[in-house]
């Protein structure tokens with residue numbers, strides 16, 4: 331574990347919490363073709379928070395997520411990862427068509443070398459958690475789009491992640507299912523307490539899901555603002571939220587994006 335250092339978050343200097351899962355410190359990214367995708371970024375993903383990231387196409391959201399995953403290096407600056415178990419959820423659930431829901435859910439744990447009995451147990455528990463225990467023996471083609479996304483979530487949960495990196499996971503779903511899936515994610519978050527970096531094009535979704543919202547802009551890709559939610563999610567669907575304050579935040583973010 332590395333020692334504390336000073337980072338700038340949302341224009342404010344603070345001492346990085348040792349509990350932060352990932353810390354970006356003056357991080358830039360220039361691709362091998364010379365394209366400067368990210369201007370210096372200072373940001374932390376805190377342990378146990380849902381950090382949503384919203385911005386226009388091409389502003390560097392996926393670039394940032396790939397660096398958080400350790401899949402791509404910074405050109406300058408440093409990315410510090412203080413996390414052992416990371417799971418990924420993408421827009422495409424990427425299920426193996428010839429494998430059962432149960433086998434698909436076990437897949438990541440299997441690749442990571444988790445023993446058979448343990449991965450079975452973890453996958454079954456994760457499937458129960460997303461409400462799909464009853465279709466464990468079905469094939470992916472027998473499921474709806476929302477159910478496939480739930481399998482993708484269960485597969486991510488089965489390896490007990492500290493950090494979930496989610497790149498527009500619900501973008502391909504219809505509006506109704508999308509709403510339900512964001513409630514579902516928050517319920518799972520409440521149950522398991524993992525940190526989340528959640529990329530979306532939707533301001534509404536970013537505001538609903540995030541404890542903090544990172545607003546990105548392009549030309550070059552950068553963090554234009556980091557905003558604390560005025561009414562953060564608790565994961566309890568029966569707990570009321572301050573919808574007026576959340577609407578005001580959505581308008582503020584839209585204004586930032588329009589002028590950034």
Ligand SMILES: Nc1ncnc2c1ncn2[C@@H]1O[C@H](COP(=O)(O)OP(=O)(O)OP(=O)(O)O)[C@@H](O)[C@H]1O
Nearest residue numbers: 361362363365367386387388389390391392393394
């Ligand atoms: N391997 C690469 N080589 C060169 N340029 C790249 C590469 N990957 C991404 N880019 C460019 O970097 C910029 C940021 O890309 P990135 O995928 O991070 O944006 P994004 O905000 O996630 O976009 P979207 O919302 O459309 O998915 C884009 O202009 C993209 O074309």
